[in-house]
Amino acid sequence: MSRWDLFVRNIQQDLKLFVFILALLCIMRIAFIVGLHSYLSAQATISDIFNALFFGLRLSLKSADVVVLFSFVFCTLLSVIFRTEKLEKVRMVLGSIYVSLLVLLFHVRIPFYKEFHTGFNQLIFNTVRDDIGALLYTLVIDYYLPVLLASAAVSSYLVCRSLRKILNTVTVAPAQFPFAGQKVAFRVAIIASLSIFMVFTRFGGSLTYAHSLHWENSAISKDDFLNEAIIDDIQALYRAYSIQERIRQGANMKVDAASIRSYTTIIQGSELISNEVDETFIRHAQGARIPKPKHIFIIMGESFAQWPLFEQFGSLHLADGMKSIISRGNACYVPAFVPNGAFTPMAVTAVVSGLSDVSLYPNYHLESYKEPYATAIAPQFKKLGYKTNFWYAGMSSWERIKDFTMAQGFDNFYGDEDFPHETGNVWGSDDRYLFDAVLSTINNDTPTLNVILTVSNHAPYSVDLVREGFDESAVTAALPGEVQGDKDLVKRLGHYWYTDQQISRFVWEMQQKNPESLIVVTGDHADRTNISKTPTIFERYTIPLVLFGQGITRQTIPANTAGSHINIAPTLLELIAPPGFAYYSLGPSLTRGSALGFSHNVWITPDAIGRLPVGSAEAFDGTAKALDNKEVLQQTIDVMRALSWWRIEKGKMLNFIAGGNRNG
Template sequence: MLILSRWEIFFRNIQQDLKLYVFILGLLCILRVGFIAILYSYINAQSTISDILISLFYGLRISLKSAAVVALFSFVFSTLLCSLLRSQKFEKIRMVLGSIYVTLLITLFHARIPFYQEFHTGFNQMIFNTLNDDIVALFYTLVADYNLPVLLISTAVISYIFCRILTKILATGTFTAPRFSQGYQKMMFRLGVVVIVFLFMVFTRFGGSLTYAHSLHWENATVSKDDFLNEAIIDDIQALNRAYGIQKRVSEGTGIKVDAGKIRIYGAQLKGSALTTNEVDEVFSKHAEGARIPKPKHIFVIIGESFAQWPLREEYSSLHIADGVKGIIARENAIHIPAFVPNGAFTPMAVTAVVSGLSDVSLYPNYHPESYKGLYSTAIAPQMRKLGYKTNFWYGGASSWERIKAFTLAQGFDNFYGMGDFVSKSGNVWGSDDRYLFDAIAASLDSDVPTLNVILTVSNHAPYSVDLAQEGFNESQVIAALPADGKEDKDLIKRLGHYWYTDQQIAKFVLKMQEQYPDSLFVITGDHADRTNISKTPTTFDRYTIPLLLYGKGINKQIIPQNVAGSHINIAPTLIELIAPLGFEYYAEGKSLTRGSDIGFSHNVWITPNAIGKIQGEAAESFTGGVETGVDRASVQQSVEAMRALAWWRIEKGKMIK
């Protein structure tokens, strides 16, 4: 009996792993085709064969990851054990793993059909609510309405057939490891095999790419305009991964758990009088003091990705990475509010705050069921519609990211446009380069239809793939302005270059639109800061603040009081107070800057017109970093607690205080 070396056993077994991988990948593709074929009536009438083929291609790419799951287990528990212990008995593990995975995929496929018919989506976080449901009623429904016995029989038969096919495939022969007369040849061959295995793992990990810049995952894989085809792209393993990821985020939301009595106290504190109803919205109700500017034809709220405040400060002017927006600030019909912080540490918190008008309380409104039951009274879109505006949300990335399309439409936006809805010649895993996003917005406008356009850019984000040289970035100028320890920091220079690119694109767009539509109003801010700083120890102000800029016809340096502060939840009330007629009723958690809002806060910092500090800390800091003593810390804490408690109640408990 020929005794094989560990290398020969390893070489044979990785071929078996590859067979298993290709078989599972093929099965996933077959199931995807089956899903589309069975539920073809859900395909949008405007979709074409090309759209279906694109969904199949992207589905193939993302399923590379799903097939790799079982292949990895096979590699660890079969290939490595067989090779290390020089025993063939561990090869049986591969077949067991493959059979379990096949049965799982077939079972999930059968469950997915009725799930989609019921919820018009693939598996999502709703599956985690099953244990809280009436199990008996659920079982009865499955039997009566979805022919559970037939589904179980079909699952068993199809699983058996594919397991038998897998058995026969794994029983086919493999190539023997070549033998070499020279030691270096043997070494080179083995090294080559190891490198190929490693590259294969990277390729599958990134969903058909060797780099993160072009990787594919469930958040950016849904490239079709057809919601059904987008769900077809996401196979059941990736859908479960999506469900788990979303549920984890929601479950980690600690919020502020208070009772109805405390909410009444907080509500009265913010309202300035006792509540007369059992509705939270009474606290948010306000009446406009009268328009301060002529009603603009178009309103643009631009949320720049990682568009921090510090590059706008004079001490960093030699970098010349914020000259575009700074040039707008210098104009007479512009005002810059420096005491401004984001709603949270990440982009979704900025989106939820601007869209819903509610502050961050770790509840993820974009995933929370309450956001899909009806409109929040504080939501910006329905209130701007009452003022005569068609509302559009523009995003440079995929519409499936953080449920951004579903959330914005659920909260009243008339239209959502994301990557795939406009032509883009360059971009990365997160979306289109900003240039093409702004071009699409400019081309969409109608001079006869007033619009509110909320715009979220993506380019100033890792993996930082914009061709800066082609865009005209003066790298040497930036390097010359950097301190000694930053001149060789290529990553920092690239990050600064992408900030420059975002600044340039925002400024070009604003000036172009202002020229075409002189009566437009522009709001420029960022989604968050705290990503890039020149200093290793930035002040709290430089680390966390983002700019807020208002620009347009009727705006002047005095239209907002000097001593104001705010955050994303102050944007909607400020816009409304600028343009709404006297007495117009609106709803907002935050206070309009025109009415002297004197506090802003995020998940971890607060800001006043002259100081900034950590919510969990005691110290107050001046904007330049020194200790600030003239702050009523208790009052700040009380205001933050009250607003966050009310936001938490509205999202978690609903409208009624009971």
């Protein structure tokens, strides 16, 4: 067989592989939409679904092209160069590996979406830092990992057999021409067509970059679920990698020493002339607003979302404990509040370090272990005479939480190995025993600041709810009819109820034991469990912030206030510190009024919420809302993230001198 004949034959085989992979991706997209159709919003139409399928097909041209490129290089070209047919097996091996990967990713994507309401994104990079043993246990118990893997293996085998059959079908011999000119023209046409095809697939169904489709501009639907369906798993992994790299490099932040100096104007009102970025964060307290508490407690409830507090979900009685606390005259409630990020580590790092999430994971970053950040909470409360303790219901090795908190100035760390507990799971003890340990340890000899992190409202959801008194039948009856049969949902709701019960029990018992205490209750994140498959942004992402204790009133924090985890420390400092007390904070105190809170993917103001980057906005009831100051909001968020990024990645020095600058 001539080299040209080999080339034409191999091109046909590559085309078969391409069509097979593309068809598989499209079938998986349809299966994803059908299997999880309950996540479609009520406004989604058949036209929206077909548009999603069409744009998904375009985007998957790029994903199918990935393996075909390898096949073209290592099979087609090498076959022509060495004039051999023995490399045919390479194509089958490459194709089999790729389709097996696609099948496995599809099987994983279903539970991933159910849990996080998104396809694969940059948050998957946190997985390798998590407790792998506990994570595997959760996957086995809650997501039937052995069954999932077995299904993926069987499906992969069947799909690979189908691929083999397709590749074994006959190919068409190239046309023969009597004249040399015709032969040359035909070959030029084939090569030109091949080149155009490569460009067309590379640009996602376009011949120019200006009209290309990629993951960044593929969100053509108003339905979040359909937008995720458009992005196949290969493109989702590429999205995760791209975002992670941009964050790592500080892309779109203009993070250089000169910019950091100018950013101070936005935070402080004047340019920074010092060589230390920490000077950007310095503030001075206006004077104590409440009697100095003997003990301060910051409770972060695992997955303690805000929506159970809303009136429309009152019949479920999931948050009666928190509602009772909020109703007291010595309580203050901030509903316009979002977490620092999507996972517990982001909440911990924000409260402990005072810096916003930029996916640098300070708990693993070298800079965090040199000395406490100036914005860290523990050293600043030590200056006010408090001993600082971190309490965690889980293991001290998780996410280096003990190492990180101690490096950031906490005097003591207590994990589940430090207190007795009869029940729990691989993530830690049941919350009851955590709060019992705190109650039994706190005394009036020394003022303390205590950060408390719970774990029970987390898969594998193993609390004995019957023993704890959870009325499953009453909650089931109060649910909408379409989800009353969802046992997993009821179990999750029961664990939220349990967390609420344990937190409120602790609040009342601590008030009795030490009425001079100040207690702050919030969540580490939301976005795990909702009644609706299409919740509003406010329902899906917000967490509560409640202050309770002596001297607190409903007016302690102005009504028109919004914030996030980075606002907690400065708020407490402004409540108790003497006038002129110098402290360091990225976020402003809520007592002074704060017009903005933000997390890794949403922003919130006192009357609106939206996704990042700042664009369209929703009122808290989910209706569209006009937004006049989007540029200001985006600039403020960018500045705070840039300052956090620099402090974690570059350190506290700016590497410039007054009167001139050098890029750091």
